Amino acid sequence: MFNQEYGLIFIAGMGQVRKLIFIPLFVAILVCQMAAYASAYRTEHVVVVLIDGVRYTESLGDTTGIYCPRLTALAEYAVVHDSAFNDSITTTRYGIPGTWMGRFHVLQDTVYQGNNVEFSRWPTFWEYARHDLALPQNKAIYITPDYGSGTWLPSFYPGYGPAYWPRFVQPAISDDNNQVDFDSARVVLERDHPVVSYIYLPDTDHAGHSGIWADYIAEIRQADSLTNELWNIIQNDTVMADKTTMLVTNDHGRHDDAHGGFQGHGDSCLGCRHVMMFAIGPDFKRGVRLGAPRASIRDIARTAGELLGFSAPLSAGRVMSELFAPPCDYIPGDVNGNGWVNGIDVTFFVAYLKGIGSPPPDSCDIGQGRFYVAADANGDCSVNGIDVLYMVNYFKGGPEILHCPDYSPGR
Ligand SMILES: [Zn+2]
Ligand SMILES: [Zn+2]
Structure with missing residues (x-):
């Protein structure tokens, strides 16, 4: 037969x-x-880029792309979540640790190594990743300007804590922090191929607080360009290409014009709550914009864990499964x-x-x-x-x- x-x-x-x-x-x-x-997910590296305090109307909410031309173009290969928010207090000191911990909680005070410091109440995604995946420190990276002992720390949570903290990569504070953070990121990504990376770009928020629109927009354009270039670096790296997921978000937005305008932030107006959630990687949808379900910046920790195979049991967030391409x-x-x-x-x-x-x-x-x-x-x-x-x-x-x-x- x-x-x-x-x-x-x-x-x-x-x-x-x-x-x-x-x-x-x-x-x-x-x-x-x-x-x-x-086979499991193809993602072996997750890079989170936190662009501080950009209002959605000046980021991906502007579909003409005049403020963020690079990410708007790159969105053809990414999934853009149009319904992502800071659902807590819309300040940096709540938003950023919220993305690390996968939940919102006020920073805690203690004395550590002789310094007064502030730290995360709950384990952070670096700690979860290093704990569950047995990663050496150079595979979990935090890139941020050097704020000295004012640098916010991960947790001291029992079972996690300093033994699982990331490597801190901290260029000196300058008048162009985004550029030096980017420069450091390039070195670290190409040398160490970290499994979890968090790159903090602070200058957009500072420019917004200046109240000078042109400065605010210029910083957004730079952050847009640098973030796109980070993706190019990743995709040109023999180890990380096609195995890396990048998530780009904000800790908070800025007041909409009815609540004080771009100069400030910190209340519950839509401008302050609404943030970008740009997600690109081999396991995600491509060329898709999502309007639902409502997502939060606290969802990043569990989403990274789903991709890489670590759990974030104390996170109050969820896996943003809507970002994922249907399994083949x-x-x-x-x-x-x-x-x-x-x-x-x-x-x-x-x-x-x-x-x-x-x-x-x-x-x-x-x-x-x-x-x-x-x-x-x-x-x-x-x-x-x-x-x-x-x-x-x-x-x-x-x-x-x-x-x-x-x-x-x-x-
Ligand atoms: Zn901020
Ligand atoms: Zn506001």
């Missing part, structure tokens, strides 16, 4: 010995599916989606290409449109008659069936 013959060759093609054909069919299917589901539930070569790669798939495929059969099921639309991923047997990210020839050759003992690298099978 035509189909049985292909079935036999398929098993041999998987590198099994011939006697495996006597294994009951359901076991063979199970083995196939286990192989297809073995397919087996390369299983054109008809029945869980089994054999000659029926070729028949199905040919019928579809001739226009007399139904299209293959596709489960991997990550915002780039319809793509029959399981049928892309030669892995060139397009589906056509060459794939049919490739599959036929495979069944004759030719090379393994491939898949488009943009769509990993299974999750």
